[in-house]
Amino acid sequence: MIITAIILATVAAFCLALGTHFQQYAVATMAPGPKRRATWVTGLGLMGMVTVLNVIALGLGPVAIVQPIGAISLVFAALISRRYFGLRLGAPLLISIGVTMFGVFAFVTTSAQFSHELVATEDSITWLLAILVALSVFGALFALSQAGHIPRVIMTGIIFGTVAAATHVLSRTVVAGGLPGFDLLGSQWWMVLAAVGLASAVGFWLVQTAYACGPAETVLAGLTVIDPIVAVVIGAAFFGEYTGLTPMAIGLLLLAAVGGIGGVWMLSQFHPRVLEAKMPSAAASLTASNHLDDAYAPEHVPTNVPALRSPEPHTLTLNEQGIRK
Numbered sequence: 001m002i003i004t005a006i007i008l009a010t011v012a013a014f015c016l017a018l019g020t021h022f023q024q025y026a027v028a029t030m031a032p033g034p035k036r037r038a039t040w041v042t043g044l045g046l047m048g049m050v051t052v053l054n055v056i057a058l059g060l061g062p063v064a065i066v067q068p069i070g071a072i073s074l075v076f077a078a079l080i081s082r083r084y085f086g087l088r089l090g091a092p093l094l095i096s097i098g099v100t101m102f103g104v105f106a107f108v109t110t111s112a113q114f115s116h117e118l119v120a121t122e123d124s125i126t127w128l129l130a131i132l133v134a135l136s137v138f139g140a141l142f143a144l145s146q147a148g149h150i151p152r153v154i155m156t157g158i159i160f161g162t163v164a165a166a167t168h169v170l171s172r173t174v175v176a177g178g179l180p181g182f183d184l185l186g187s188q189w190w191m192v193l194a195a196v197g198l199a200s201a202v203g204f205w206l207v208q209t210a211y212a213c214g215p216a217e218t219v220l221a222g223l224t225v226i227d228p229i230v231a232v233v234i235g236a237a238f239f240g241e242y243t244g245l246t247p248m249a250i251g252l253l254l255l256a257a258v259g260g261i262g263g264v265w266m267l268s269q270f271h272p273r274v275l276e277a278k279m280p281s282a283a284a285s286l287t288a289s290n291h292l293d294d295a296y297a298p299e300h301v302p303t304n305v306p307a308l309r310s311p312e313p314h315t316l317t318l319n320e321q322g323i324r325k
Contacts, residue, residue: 005061019046103260161230
C-alpha cells in the first residue's frame with residue numbers, strides 16, 4: 001500500500017505544479033475575460049485532482065511519507081517554467097530548490113523511522129477541530145490584510161498542513177472501518193469533515209492572494225516545506241504517530257526544518273521574477289543620480305554669464321626715484 005501511496009503522491013505533485021502555474025498565470029498575468037476564466041478553472045480542476053489523489057494516498061500511507069513527496073513539485077514547476085514561460089534556471093535558483101528539497105527529504109527520512117499507527121481520542125479530536133476553526137478565522141483575516149507574499153505562503157502552509165493531518169485521520173478511519181475513540185461516520189467525524197472543508201476553502205482563497213504577489217515556485221516551496229512539518233507536528237502532538245523520538249532525532253528534524261525554510265527564503269530572494277521586480281527601482285534610482293550629475297555638468301552652465309578671470313600678472317618695478325610703479 002505504501003508504494004501505491006507514493007505513486008499517487010508523485011502524480012499529485014505533478015498536478016500541483018501544473019495547476020499552480022495555470023492559476024498563478026491567470027491571476028497575475030492575464031486580462032479579465034473568458035480565456036482567463038478558462039485558464040483559472042483548468043488550474044482549479046488540477047488542484048481538485050491533487051486533493052483527491054492526496055486523500056487516497058493519506059489513507060494508504062503515513063503522513064510523514066506522503067506529504068513531503070509534494071516537494072517534487074518544485075522540480076516539475078521549474079521544468080514547466082523553463083519550457084513554457086522562458087524561466088532561466090540559473091545557479092541561485094537551482095541551489096535554492098536543492099536546499100529546499102534536501103531539507104524536506106531529510107525531515108521525512110528522520111520522521112518516517114518513528115512513524116506509528118495513529119491513536120485518536122475524544123480530546124485529540126476536539127483539539128483538532130478547534131485548531132481547524134481557529135486557522136480558518138486567522139486565514140481569512142490574513143487574506144484581507146496587507147501582509148506580504150512570504151507571510152501569506154507561511155500561513156497557507158500551516159492551514160494546509162493541518163488539513164492534511166485531519167484528512168489523514170479521516171482517511172485512516174475509513175480504511176480501518178473506524179478507530180478507537182473516533183467512530184466512522186459518527187457526529188465528530190462529520191464535524192471534522194466540515195472543518196476540513198472550511199479550512200481548505202480559506203487556504204485556497206489565501207493561496208490565490210499569494211499567487212497575485214509572487215512567483216509560483218515560492219508558493220510551491222512554502223507549501224511543500226511547511227505543510228509536512230505542520231502535519232507531522234500535529235500527528236506527533238495529538239495522535240501519537242511519532243512516539244519514541246530521541247533527542248538526536250528531534251535535533252535532526254529541527255535542522256531539516258530550518259534548512260527547508262532557508263531554501264524557501266532563498267527562492268523568495270533569488271527567483272528571476274523577484275530580481276526583475278527589484279530592477280525598476282534600482283534603475284529609477286540610477287536615472288535620478290544621472291540627472292543630478294547632468295545638472296552640474298559643464299554644458300549646463302549658462303553661457304550668458306561672464307567667466308571670472310584672474311587678474312593679469314603684474315610685476316612691481318622701481319623707477320629711478322625709487323617709487324614703485
